[in-house]
Amino acid sequence: MNSTLSQDPKGYYAILGLAPGADLAAIKAAYRARAKKVHPDRNPTEAARLEFQRLVEAYRVLQDVLRRAEYDATGVHPLTEDGDDYPSSPFACSRCGKVTAQPRYVIFHRVKSYLVWARWSHDEGIFCRDCADVAAAKASTQTWAWGWWSPMGLVLTPLALFRNLFGGTKPRHQNARLLIRQARAFLDLEETDLARGLTEQAARFARLSVHKRQVTVLRQATQESSRRLRGRWAPWKGAVFAAQGLPLAALPVALGLLGFGLTRPWDQPVASSAGITVQAALVGDIRHVAVADLKLRQAPLEGAPVLTLLDRFTTVQILDSPDPEWAQVRTPSGVIGWVSRRGLYAGAGTRHKQDWCEANKGAKTEPGEVLMRRASGEHRLMIHNEGRFDAVVKLKTASGTTVLSYFIPAAYHLAVGSIPEGTYRMEFATGNGYSRGCGLFTKNMEAGLLPFTLTFRTLAATRTSSMMTLPEITLAPPGKDANGPQNLDIDRFVEDD
Structure with missing residues (x-):
């Protein structure tokens, strides 16, 4: 997070070797690297033991998004995770640093492919609605650009894009804690209307008994307020919802057009009720023989002399088709004669032969x-x-x-x-x-x-x-x-x- 209010009064960032406002990924990496060096099992000195205790204390605060936000904003953190104490000032947005009346802890998802595997990563923090829109657009743009280029990426990329489209992931437990503590902060500042609105929003996230009890206490403390806080977090109210949704809506259309072009349904024969496939043959059309030993005759008559026998899948060109039963064709060797139109199927014989051979x-x-x-x-x-x-x-x-x-x-x-x-x-x-x-x-x-x-x-x-x-x-x-x-x-x- 990039809060401008962070002063690191207790040196939590310093002991990890990080600048104030470092993100969660950097905090976890720094903790693992430092803990390996000063863990009592590897370094039994008294100085290392004390440093390890400080390291654990810093990590417990900074790895929790709410405790980290409270520490960045106020320099202190609550003694218990869900206790009845609360900060003296409201939470600020982790991106712009401004106090927001309706904060949310949101996780946005990114996928980056590396040809044979894909990496799923997150962009998380406490956001105001405007900064959340920017973060969602950035994560989705990066995923569109880099997520599709591996087999696993083809599966993970649509999941990440749909989650970002609908506002990212908002964990219930963390958002219940966040809204309850934000409501307490505004109540302490005598902003009863805001505290009441935040309490009702917290109620929608509350699942644990401790959170439900705290929501009940806040409702009693703000019962004089009847004003409702207008919600800003519906996905479609965001400025970038359409920008993210239109490419996703176009994706199935593009896939459908691609499949339509590959299958070429206009080149497929039409089945008649008699079980024989017939298509109108036009002059210049390319057809292929669909039966074994089709007779090529000198004239469009059943008893006319046979010039040759055409093998199944032989490709021919229609030269004339004046009769509904007969068509004049030219064979690949240049022989011209008449064949029964019911023995010709649409298109060249190569692709149909491949399918037939595969099935037989x-x-x-x-x-x-x-x-x-x-x-x-x-x-x-x-x-x-x-x-x-x-x-x-x-x-x-x-x-x-x-x-x-x-x-x-x-x-x-x-x-x-x-x-x-x-x-x-x-x-x-x-x-x-x-x-x-x-x-x-x-x-x-x-x-x-x-x-x-x-x-x-x-x-x-x-x-x-x-x-x-x-x-x-x-x-x-x-x-x-x-x-x-x-x-x-x-x-x-x-x-x-």
């Missing part, structure tokens, strides 16, 4: 599991996956037909078998979250092509499988080495024909 992962993939087999043989292969991602390895013919496909977890070394004779190129993909429904990884996926082919054949009819050479391959990130695995288009890797 299927059963957990086991180490060395054969994901696809079109032929069998007696040959084997050793595969080393030394990376930190899982991998899928495919043996493909020169025409691009997948013969075998294996799942190799991260940091696994597996010998796979039943490989038929032939020459194969080796394609592989790495990532996390393998989806059986899509045949790809849903996270961190990369695809590569080994720069050589493998040929498997039996050298002699008399040799057994145990006598055959066991080739080895090691999976490495594609594109890192000119002589190593080369980058491969993910769509090309997924193709098995």
Whole structure:
């Protein structure tokens, strides 16, 4: 607190090594540091014992907000915490130093984030209403600026802002003591109306029996006064309530707009009563195929020749849509034809494919599991996956037909078998979250092509499988080495024909 009335007549601040008016945090820190040096257990000298007693006496007064305020204002403090003695002058505001008719002990809250953790601190004191508004605005401004930048800060910052918005925290016990003693001080100065108003305010905080008894005594002493003291502490009466409240009111609106932009509800298909999702297709719109093997026809007729079959999630552009059942589209390869509009969903297929693949992962993939087999043989292969991602390895013919496909977890070394004779190129993909429904990884996926082919054949009819050479391959990130695995288009890797 920064009271200008403090003179430190008993040397309480001096024994702690502080200037008069130091705040509670500085008082606690100074007491702990000094107590370690002069505690009788560590320093048995008589001088240290006497200093420790003085240190404890000073701390008992200065760590209590009301005793500290009385000491700063009058140079004395009451003999008992809730006794019937009272100061000869009223309390002053701890910030401006002026005597206030309606003081409050208020705690304002601040949050400061440090990326991975957040610090919750306080600004407390005995305030007049104007100084309380300034302290609330300062604490909230600092919290808005520094409180959001950690996971814990995202939780603590709104709590601190809402508490400051509604006037901070006003502890009942301390405010009952404060108002009772302020009422006694004004009664001693024959300010009966003020004493009566403060008594009624104290009654709203009083919960302990000693405080209720003191309120009853003060009511009897001020019963001649019928004037009510107009309250100034309703949160909305403060000058900065709107300034603090408007950003908080705007916060859910901003979060809602952000969520609206991220979810893009205007890009979602509309479900019909038949359970099929349909949206009006306009010329130039981007759509994606929502069914497997959608037929691209030469004309908008059910019996028209089929140009090609479009895979699920293929992105197309609408060129013409004169009929409610048909739309003319252009495929990514440039082929133009007609498709049923009921097979097209809104937007490009990439995001929808990601969601669909995530939802259709299927059963957990086991180490060395054969994901696809079109032929069998007696040959084997050793595969080393030394990376930190899982991998899928495919043996493909020169025409691009997948013969075998294996799942190799991260940091696994597996010998796979039943490989038929032939020459194969080796394609592989790495990532996390393998989806059986899509045949790809849903996270961190990369695809590569080994720069050589493998040929498997039996050298002699008399040799057994145990006598055959066991080739080895090691999976490495594609594109890192000119002589190593080369980058491969993910769509090309997924193709098995």
